[in-house]
Every structure is written in structure tokens, then in C-alpha cells.
Amino acid sequence: MASPRVQMIAIVVMRVLIGWHFLYEGLSKLTTEGWSAQGFLLQARGPFAGLYRWMASSPDVLSTVNQLNMWGLTAVGLGLILGCFTRVASAAGLLLILLFYFCNPPFVGYFYSIPTEGSYLVVNKNLVEAAALAVVMVTDSGRFAGVDRLIDSLRGRRLRARPAGAADARTALPQDAA
Amino acid sequence: MAGEDDKRDPPATDKPPERPAEKKFDRRDVLLGLSTVPALGLFGYAWGKKRAYDRAQRPEGGEPKAAAATNVREVNVALLGAGAQGQVLLDAMLRIPGLRFRAVCDIWTEYNQRRAVNVLRKYKHEVNGYEDYREMLDKEKDIEAVIVATPDFWHAPHTVDSLQAGKHVYCEKEMSNTLEGAQSMVRAARETGKLLQIGHQRRSHPRYRHCHDKLLTEAKLLGRIVTVNGQWNRAVSADLGWPERYAIPPERLKQYGYKSMQQFRNWRWYKGMGGGPIVDLGSHQIDIFSWFLGANPSHVTASGGTDYHDPSTHEWYDTVMAIYEYETPQGRARAYYQTQSTNGSQGYFENFMGDQGTLIISESEAANSGLLYRDPNAPAWDEWIRKGYVTAPKLQDRNEVSEEQEAAVLDVRESVSPDQHRVPVVLRDPYHQPHLENFFDTIRGTAQLNCPAEVGYETAVAVLKVNEAIEAQRRLAFRPEEFRI
Numbered sequence: 001m002a003s004p005r006v007q008m009i010a011i012v013v014m015r016v017l018i019g020w021h022f023l024y025e026g027l028s029k030l031t032t033e034g035w036s037a038q039g040f041l042l043q044a045r046g047p048f049a050g051l052y053r054w055m056a057s058s059p060d061v062l063s064t065v066n067q068l069n070m071w072g073l074t075a076v077g078l079g080l081i082l083g084c085f086t087r088v089a090s091a092a093g094l095l096l097i098l099l100f101y102f103c104n105p106p107f108v109g110y111f112y113s114i115p116t117e118g119s120y121l122v123v124n125k126n127l128v129e130a131a132a133l134a135v136v137m138v139t140d141s142g143r144f145a146g147v148d149r150l151i152d153s154l155r156g157r158r159l160r161a162r163p164a165g166a167a168d169a170r171t172a173l174p175q176d177a178a
Numbered sequence: 179m180a181g182e183d184d185k186r187d188p189p190a191t192d193k194p195p196e197r198p199a200e201k202k203f204d205r206r207d208v209l210l211g212l213s214t215v216p217a218l219g220l221f222g223y224a225w226g227k228k229r230a231y232d233r234a235q236r237p238e239g240g241e242p243k244a245a246a247a248t249n250v251r252e253v254n255v256a257l258l259g260a261g262a263q264g265q266v267l268l269d270a271m272l273r274i275p276g277l278r279f280r281a282v283c284d285i286w287t288e289y290n291q292r293r294a295v296n297v298l299r300k301y302k303h304e305v306n307g308y309e310d311y312r313e314m315l316d317k318e319k320d321i322e323a324v325i326v327a328t329p330d331f332w333h334a335p336h337t338v339d340s341l342q343a344g345k346h347v348y349c350e351k352e353m354s355n356t357l358e359g360a361q362s363m364v365r366a367a368r369e370t371g372k373l374l375q376i377g378h379q380r381r382s383h384p385r386y387r388h389c390h391d392k393l394l395t396e397a398k399l400l401g402r403i404v405t406v407n408g409q410w411n412r413a414v415s416a417d418l419g420w421p422e423r424y425a426i427p428p429e430r431l432k433q434y435g436y437k438s439m440q441q442f443r444n445w446r447w448y449k450g451m452g453g454g455p456i457v458d459l460g461s462h463q464i465d466i467f468s469w470f471l472g473a474n475p476s477h478v479t480a481s482g483g484t485d486y487h488d489p490s491t492h493e494w495y496d497t498v499m500a501i502y503e504y505e506t507p508q509g510r511a512r513a514y515y516q517t518q519s520t521n522g523s524q525g526y527f528e529n530f531m532g533d534q535g536t537l538i539i540s541e542s543e544a545a546n547s548g549l550l551y552r553d554p555n556a557p558a559w560d561e562w563i564r565k566g567y568v569t570a571p572k573l574q575d576r577n578e579v580s581e582e583q584e585a586a587v588l589d590v591r592e593s594v595s596p597d598q599h600r601v602p603v604v605l606r607d608p609y610h611q612p613h614l615e616n617f618f619d620t621i622r623g624t625a626q627l628n629c630p631a632e633v634g635y636e637t638a639v640a641v642l643k644v645n646e647a648i649e650a651q652r653r654l655a656f657r658p659e660e661f662r663i
Contacts, residue, residue: 016217023221031229033269059419081218083211150211153203 008144015080015090015136015146018129022093023077029070036066044103045110052103072096080136083146090137094130101126250276251622256321256345258311258336259328260284260294263350267327267377268294270608272301274615276622279303280321283314285434286442288424309430311336315343323621325614326350329445330452331435334359337374338366346373348617351465352457352641353634355450360638364631364663373620375627376634378465379613380541385548385603386466388567389539393601394470397562399550400532403506406467406513407529410459413522417491418443440491447492454494455517456482456644462541463528465637467502467513470530474661475502475513475640478654480647486520496520500644539601541609548601554594563599571597636661 002010029035037056044052055065072092079089104112106120118125142148203211255277257264261284271277279298282305284291291307298305308314315321324340326333326349334354337347347367353376354360367374380386393399417440425439435451436442446452453461468474482498496519504511527546530537534556540546550568552559562568605612619625639661647654 012214016214020217020221024225027225057416060421063421078218081214081221083214145210145213147211149207150203153207153211 008139008141011135011139011141012083012145014132015083015086015141018093018132018136019077019080019082019089021077021129022073022080022096026070026072026074026077030074035070036062037069038062040103041065043112045112046102046105046107048102069096083142083148084151086142086146086148087137087140090133094133094137097126097130097133101130252276252278253618253621254278254280254320254322256281256283256314256318256324257294258283258314258324258326258340259332259350260290261286261327264290264294264325264327266608267325267348267350267610267614268297270611270614271325272297273607273611274618277618279305281306281308281314281318283308283311285309285430286424286426288426289421312339315339315345321345323348323618330355330457331359331445331450334362337363341366341370341372341374344370344372346617346621348375348377348614349634350377351634351637352453352461353631353638355453355457355642357639357642360635361663364635367631373617373627374631374634375613375617375620376629376631376637377610377613378462378629378634378637379610380462380466381469381628381633382613382616383541383609384605384612385539385601386541388603389537389548389601390470392567393537393550393562394530397559397567399535399552399556399559399562399568400530400537401534401553401556402508403471403530403532404509404511405531406471406511407531408463408467408513408515408527409524410455410463410517410526411522411524412455412459412517412519414486414520444491447487447494449493452494453642453645454492454498455496455519456498456500457494457641459526460498460500460515460517460644461637461641463526464502464513464515464641466528466539467504467515468636468640470528471504471506471511471513473504473506473511474636474658475656476505477503477656478640478643478647479652480644482644482648495645495648498644498648500647502640536596537601543604548603550599550601551596552599553596559597559599566602568599569602571599632663635663 041052041056041062054061056062073096076089076093076096079085080093101124104110106122106124108121140148143152253276255271257268257279260268260282264284271279280303282291282294282298284294284307287307287309291309295305295307306314306318308317315324323346324336326336326340326347328336328350330352331354333349333352334356337349340347341363349363353363363374394403420439420443426442428438431437431439431442436445441448441451446458447454452458478500480498480500482495482500484492484495485497487496498518499514499516502513502515504513525540525542525545527538527540527542530539534553536549536551536553538546538549540548552571559568563570613628616625616628620627639656643654643656
């Protein structure tokens with residue numbers, strides 16, 4: 001078993017990489033004139049297809065969805081890279097990814113005309129990234145390496161005044177590692 | 179393991195108690211707190227590289243071009259109508275050097291106008307927004323060219339008034355929803371001596387020009403064209419909506435001839451405003467029929483109706499099938515055209531069939547962009563392949579022949595399949611760009627209009643007659659003088 005510190009560094013590396021991916025997805029949409037999720041939403045399959053089609057149905061809803069998606073991806077990306085509000089960022093990222101996953105789920109019996117770059121059965125890269133974000137979320141690595149550490153310190157007196165034994169990512173880290 | 183862990187990180191575990199009470203965080207906190215910031219710097223570097231690469235990949239560049247960097251004379255431009263088509267034209271024009279935008283006019287000030295003005299300001303064009311085009315023509319004395327992309331029933335007043343105000347006009351097709359309107363436009367262009375280009379943009383498309391000038395006129399690859407067919411199939415699409423908070427007030431809608439926001443957004447379907455898909459889509463391709471055949475039609479028969487949509491909101495026909503007859507310089511030809519708005523399969527193309535070859539052509543780069551079939555009885559095309567007019571024939575793939583096909587006896591009445599070639603011309607710019615360039619080059623005196631008012635008028639006559647034939651339920655004749663003003 002690697003030391004908790006090494007474990008935390010690995011998680012930080014993973015967090016930064018996921019953040020990079022989100023940031024680029026967001027920025028590339030923001031800088032593409034007239035980008036819209038409409039085509040993606042209309043390709044929806046699976047149990048929630050109706051919800052996605054509804055999102056694409058009215059210009060009002062669609063433009064809100066587009067804005068939320070573009071800015072959401074960008075903000076989550078920045079949050080994850082910098083380790084700033086890491087838990088909120090990873091939770092929001094998790095939500096976004098799951099929304100993407102359930103739009104085109106690789107379930108048996110659904111067929112897509114756009115080829116995927118790999119072979120998937122139920123589990124695809126979206127789901128793997130979602131699971132990775134869940135790890136980032138529960139380990140709160142921003143408090144180990146990230147702006148959260150500074151925010152935490154600024155409010156530190158209050159936090160440290162809490163009863164001993166409260167989990168502190170800066171020191172205790174994954175609790176089962178001890 | 180456990181022992182190692184205990185020793186591993188004394189500073190981290192010991193830190194909090196040692197921290198001096200007055201300091202909020204120490205050097206270690208700052209280092210770790212900002213440790214991932216370099217990743218953001220690295221991202222910024224990669225992002226910059228990627229943007230530079232993308233920019234270099236665009237031959238014309240989507241970036242605003244300083245007119246000073248080019249040697250062409252700057253033309254002052256106004257956009258009249260900033261809806262969906264206005265934006266398509268605007269996107270194309272932003273790639274053309276030597277244009278200076280001065281004004282945008284759209285009655286949907288809350289949405290279309292604001293968006294177009296914002297886009298243009300982003301590209302460093304100082305533009306004023308107008309709701310009333312007359313006010314724009316009065317105030318903007320410097321404008322040299324007006325781009326009209328309003329609904330069809332506004333084309334005639336917008337174009338005629340702009341021409342009379344001394345501007346050159348590029349007007350979207352269909353020229354007008356009425357022949358009277360179209361005639362007034364031709365006359366205004368003649369009287370004022372100003373240029374009027376009609377937006378049948380295939381007339382400037384390099385692939386269409388190559389086919390017309392080189393393949394059909396010079397090389398005569400098809401021999402005599404006897405039959406033509408074409409289609410534009412479009413999948414069902416919902417009526418256009420609008421964000422409720424940006425709806426135009428009813429008084430303003432009424433002032434400009436619309437009963438409701440629904441009608442304003444979906445004017446193409448309403449009688450007295452547009453002409454339905456046969457005019458919106460068919461017009462482009464029926465224009466090519468006449469151009470490639472070198473003749474206007476002599477007769478038309480048509481069937482159509484609002485078969486699928488709600489006739490109360492879709493007054494014009496959603497399904498139209500028309501048959502034209504032509505007396506071309508080479509002899510008689512017939513052309514079938516269909517447009518339907520319930521199934522998009524096989525898209526849109528025009529198919530010219532001569533006694534020596536076939537040409538399937540489309541504006542689309544994705545499908546049917548330009549295929550040629552040489553009839554086995556026709557003279558060899560090797561000379562044209564060497565000249566680069568057509569590609570070498572596609573090699574027949576033995577694997578494509580199934581065992582069943584090989585076993586089948588070829589019926590003696592079946593024709594031998596022809597060789598397949600491609601038209602080697604690809605347009606990488608937006609579809610409307612060459613036609614707009616042709617207009618601006620003509621203003622500068624370095625070109626001639628590819629679709630002047632008279633040509634647009636001939637097509638309007640040919641196309642508008644289809645709706646007439648559907649109502650009349652019989653074959654209608656064109657008098658040759660109908661095409662002239």
C-alpha cells in the first residue's frame with residue numbers, strides 16, 4: 001500500500017487531467033461560433049431519451065442548456081485544475097458526465113450511427129471519468145494540493161476549533177490508509 | 179507498512195499544532211495550495227498552440243481581415259434582414275476582404291438585430307442598428323451596397339427603394355413572391371443603372387461553373403441531354419420558435435405585415451409571404467436546369483399539396499412534384515423535380531442524363547457532390563482526364579460482385595454499367611461566399627454578375643408557375659415573352 005501522501009498526489013494528478021479535459025471541452029464550445037447541443041440531444045437513446053429531446057425542443061430551454069453546458073464545463077475544469085471548491089466542482093462535473101452518459105448509453109440493443117473510438121458494453125469512458133470524479137469528490141484533494149488548502153487555512157481557526165477526529169484531507173487523507 | 183506511514187510525513191501531521199497562532203497559513207500551504215497552477219499555464223500554452231494551428235488551417239481565415247492589408251477598394255455594406263439567411267450571408271461576408279459594414283436593419287431589434295450588431299462589432303465594424311430600412315437609407319449616406327435577406331414579400335420594396343437610393347443590391351432568392359414585384363426590381367435596376375445580383379449562389383459555385391463551362395459546353399461530355407431530374411428531400415422539422423422574452427410587440431408585427439410571432443418566424447409557409455419548399459429549395463435547382471439546358475421551360479405540369487402538415491399554419495404545399503418540358507438548342511428535354519418536407523433521405527442533387535453520359539451534381543460536399551458516368555458507347559474521356567476536367571474512372575471492385583450476381587444470367591436488354599468518374603472541384607468556403615465575392619468584384623469593376631436581375635427573373639417565372647399549375651390542375655404553357663421584361 002502506497003503512503004497516503006503518494007495516494008493523494010496520484011489523485012491530484014488525476015484531478016488535474018480531468019480538469020484539463022473539462023476546461024478544453026468548455027472553451028472549445030465557447031469559441032465555436034453558434035455551437036449548440038441540439039444535434040447531440042436529438043441523438044438521445046435509452047430510458048431518458050424523452051428528457052433530452054425535450055431539452056432540444058424549445059429555443060428557450062436549448063439556449064439555457066447550451067449556456068449551462070459551456071460555462072459549466074469551463075468552470076468545472078478550472079475548479080478541478082486549481083483545486084478550488086473541489087468538491088462542488090467534482091460533484092457538478094459528475095452530474096454533467098452522467099448527463100452525457102445517459103444521453104447515448106452504450107447499452108445492449110441501442111445502435112448509433114456515429115462510430116465510437118473503442119468497444120463498449122455498458123461501461124464507456126464517460127462512465128469511467130464519472131467514477132474518477134466520484135473519487136476526487138470524496139477524497140477532497142483540493143485541501144491537500146489546491147486553492148482549497150488556502151481557503152481552508154483562511155477559515156482555518158474555525159475549522160480547527162471543531163472536535164478532534166474530524167477528517168482533514170491535508171493531514172489524515174484516505175482514512176483507511178492509516 | 180504502518181511504521182513507514184507513521185514516519186512518512188511528519189511535517190504534514192505535525193503542522194497544525196505548531197502553526198503560529200497569528201499566521202493563517204505557512205509556506206508549505208502556499209506551495210501546495212498553488213501547486214497545480216502551472217498545469218493551468220501549460221493548458222494556456224497548449225490552447226494557444228491549438229488556436230494558432232486552427233487559424234493557420236483556414237485558408238481565408240475566419241478572423242477579421244484589415245481592409246488595409248488588401249489592395250482592393252473598400253465597399254461600405256448594409257445588411258437588411260438579419261435572420262437565419264442574413265446570418266449565413268454575414269458569416270460568408272466576414273471572410274471576404276475589403277468590406278466595411280455600416281448598418282444592420284431588422285425589425286426584430288430585440289434579437290436578430292442585436293445579435294448581428296454584436297457579431298459585427300466583435301469584428302471591429304462600427305455598425306448602427308435600424309428597425310426601419312427607410313431611416314437607414316436616409317441616414318447612412320456612405321453605404322454602397324445593401325444585402326437584402328428579408329422574407330420574400332419584402333424583397334421588392336426593399337430592393338427597389340435601395341436601388342433608387344443609389345445602392346447596389348444583392349437580393350436573396352426568391353426574387354419576389356409575385357411576378358409584379360420581380361418585374362419592378364428588374365426595372366428599378368435598369369432605371370438606376372445600379373447592380374442587382376439575385377442570390378442563386380450555385381451560379382458562382384466553382385463546381386457548377388466547371389460543369390457548365392468545361393464539361394457541358396467545352397467537352398460536351400453528356401452528349402445531348404434528354405432527361406433531367408432533381409430533388410430536395412428534407413426531414414420533418416418543427417416550426418421555428420422564439421424566446422418568449424424577446425417576442426416582438428404585436429403593433430410592430432402588424433406594422434410590417436405579420437399577424438403573429440408564429441407567422442413572422444414561419445413566413446415561408448404563408449401565402450402572400452413566401453412560396454413554400456418549391457420556392458425556397460426548388461428555385462435553386464430549377465435555376466440550374468435552365469442554366470445547364472440553355473433554355474427556359476416551355477411547359478410545366480405539377481402535383482402538390484399540404485399533405486402532412488397542418489394546413490392552417492402551412493398554407494403552401496409541403497410536397498410538390500413537377501415536370502418541366504424544354505425546347506433546348508439540342509432538342510426537346512424533360513425534367514422532373516420533387517421537393518418534400520417529410521423525409522430527408524438522399525438529400526438534394528440535380529441529375530442530368532445525356533445520350534453519352536450522366537452528371538449528378540449537388541451544392542452539398544457531403545453527398546452527390548459531383549459524379550459522372552460515361553456511357554460505354556460514348557467516345558473515350560481520356561483527353562479530359564489528362565486535362566484534369568474529370569477524375570480517372572473508378573476501378574471496378576471484383577469483391578463487390580456477389581456470388582448471386584455472378585450466377586445470375588445478364589439479361590440482353592440490360593445496359594452495360596457505365597464508368598464512374600468524379601468532378602474534381604471542391605469548395606472549402608461557405609456556399610454563398612463565391613456569389614457574394616462575384617457581386618463585390620462587379621461593384622469594383624473586375625467581374626460581371628453571375629446572376630443579374632434578368633436571370634433571377636427568368637427563374638422566378640419558371641418556379642412560381644409550379645404553384646399556379648398545382649392550383650390549375652393542368653399542364654401550363656410558358657410564352658417565350660413571359661421571361662422577358
